[in-house]
Every structure is written in C-alpha cells, then in structure tokens.
Amino acid sequence: MPRLDDRLKAVARQIRCGTHADIGSDHGHLLVALLKSGRIRRGIAIENKPQPLENSSRSLRGLNAEVRFADGFAGLSVGEVDSASLCGLGGETIVRILDAFPDRVPDRVVLQPNRRPEWVRRWAIRSGFHLMDEQIARGHWDYPVLSFQRLGSITDPAYGGLDHEAALLFGPLLMKRMPRLVHDRLAEERLYLRKLQRLGPESAARLRVIERVLSAAPAAERS
Numbered sequence: 383m384p385r386l387d388d389r390l391k392a393v394a395r396q397i398r399c400g401t402h403a404d405i406g407s408d409h410g411h412l413l414v415a416l417l418k419s420g421r422i423r424r425g426i427a428i429e430n431k432p433q434p435l436e437n438s439s440r441s442l443r444g445l446n447a448e449v450r451f452a453d454g455f456a457g458l459s460v461g462e463v464d465s466a467s468l469c470g471l472g473g474e475t476i477v478r479i480l481d482a483f484p485d486r487v488p489d490r491v492v493l494q495p496n497r498r499p500e501w502v503r504r505w506a507i508r509s510g511f512h513l514m515d516e517q518i519a520r521g522h523w524d525y526p527v528l529s530f531q532r533l534g535s536i537t538d539p540a541y542g543g544l545d546h547e548a549a550l551l552f553g554p555l556l557m558k559r560m561p562r563l564v565h566d567r568l569a570e571e572r573l574y575l576r577k578l579q580r581l582g583p584e585s586a587a588r589l590r591v592i593e594r595v596l597s598a599a600p601a602a603e604r605s
C-alpha cells in the first residue's frame with residue numbers, strides 16, 4: 383500500500399464508486415490506495431507523458447486497473463467511469479482538460495488545483511457542477527481539494543449570501559466555515575501584500591477582497 387501524503391489522502395476520502403479515472407496519475411499511488419482499500423472496484427489511469435505512464439503501469443500491475451496514454455478525457459468514452467480526479471495541476475490546466483471533452487466528464491469529480499482554484503470554481507458554475515465538499519490539505523503548500531457533483535443548471539446554493547468574488551477565490555464552503563488555517567493564511571497574505579511598495583492590478587484586487595473578508599470574518603470554526 384503506498385503511503386499517500388495528506389493532500390492525496392484528502393482526495394481519496396472523497397472517492398467511493400465502481401470505476402474511477404485518475405487523469406494525470408503519474409506515480410499511480412492514488413489509484414493503488416483506492417483499489418487496495420476497496421473504495422473503488424476498478425481504476426483507469428490516464429497519462430500523456432511516457433515516464434509517468436510507465437510509473438503508473440508499474441504501480442498498478444496486478445490490480446484491477448488499466449493505464450492509458452491519452453490527453454485527459456480523450457482516453458475515456460462517455461459514461462465509462464463513475465468519477466474522475468485531476469490532482470496536482472494548475473487550475474487553468476484542469477479546466478482546459480475538463481473543457482476539451484465535456485460529455486466525457488462523469489457526474490462526480492474531485493479536483494485538486496495547486497494554484498488558481500478560482501478557475502476550477504468558475505468552470506463548475508458554468509458547467510452545472512455543484513460544490514459538495516471543500517477541504518484544505520496541508521503539505522508543501524496549502525492545497526484545496528474540491529468535490530463536485532453534476533446537478534444541471536440550478537444555481538449552486540454554496541454561493542448563496544456570500545461575497546461572490548471572495549467565494550470564487552477562497553472557496554464558498556471555506557468562507558462559511560472559516561477554519562483557523564484559512565483565516566490565518568489570509569491574514570498572512572494581507573500583511574505581505576500591504577508591505578509591497580507597488581501592487582499590480584490583480585494583487586491589488588486580491589488585497590481588496592482579503593480586506594473585505596477579514597473585516598467581516600468571525601473565524602468561526604477555528605480548527
């Protein structure tokens with residue numbers, strides 16, 4: 383059994399189904415852990431580079447899994463899997479992969495962007511996916527782990543009553559819970575941005591949002 387780091391453990395906790403595809407599987411450890419723990423019956427690893435493909439093949443040998451060389455969902459057919467994960471990639475890349483074959487994306491997806499999670503949240507809103515769970519896993523950085531379910535065109539209630547810009551950047555469910563970790567990270571980022579002599583337009587906008595969030599945030603859960 384491979385030892386998953388906290389990031390992939392948080393992802394694994396969100397997955398339980400018949401057939402699961404891990405896009406960008408690299409070492410293949412997520413699928414190995416899901417198969418060995420019985421959380422899935424069958425796994426499909428998708429890779430678009432030779433060395434990671436070989437890594438996945440080696441890790442998954444002897445298990446109920448297939449390893450495919452493909453660009454994202456090009457390696458799957460419609461309805462082939464119950465759920466899919468994309469982990470350890472930037473938000474822009476995750477969205478590009480999801481948008482390339484929208485009809486092949488299963489109803490349940492677990493997405494772990496390393497940066498720009500707001501891209502993933504925007505994709506979900508325009509694609510009819512609702513945010514079911516949102517965690518922060520600690521590691522080299524703080525990693526958001528986002529679970530979505532396709533529910534069609536109705537508005538995602540997760541965003542109700544929130545500052546929309548802040549919810550897109552920092553997560554609607556996290557904004558409602560405001561765990562200590564998120565509160566403290568926002569306070570650290572505010573301090574850092576306030577000290578900068580010159581802010582570009584994106585950083586200035588981000589600082590404005592952080593100021594708004596922190597002035598309204600009770601840091602309720604504090605865990």
Ligand SMILES: C[S@@+](CC[C@H](N)C(=O)[O-])C[C@H]1O[C@@H](n2cnc3c(N)ncnc32)[C@H](O)[C@@H]1O
Nearest residue numbers: 406407408428429430431434452453454469470
């Ligand atoms: C940083 S690694 C992350 C590995 C693993 N998912 C994790 O989170 O530990 C990203 C992997 O995604 C693969 N990848 C990137 N774009 C891809 C695409 N369009 N289709 C399939 N695999 C892709 C890369 O080859 C690489 O192995």
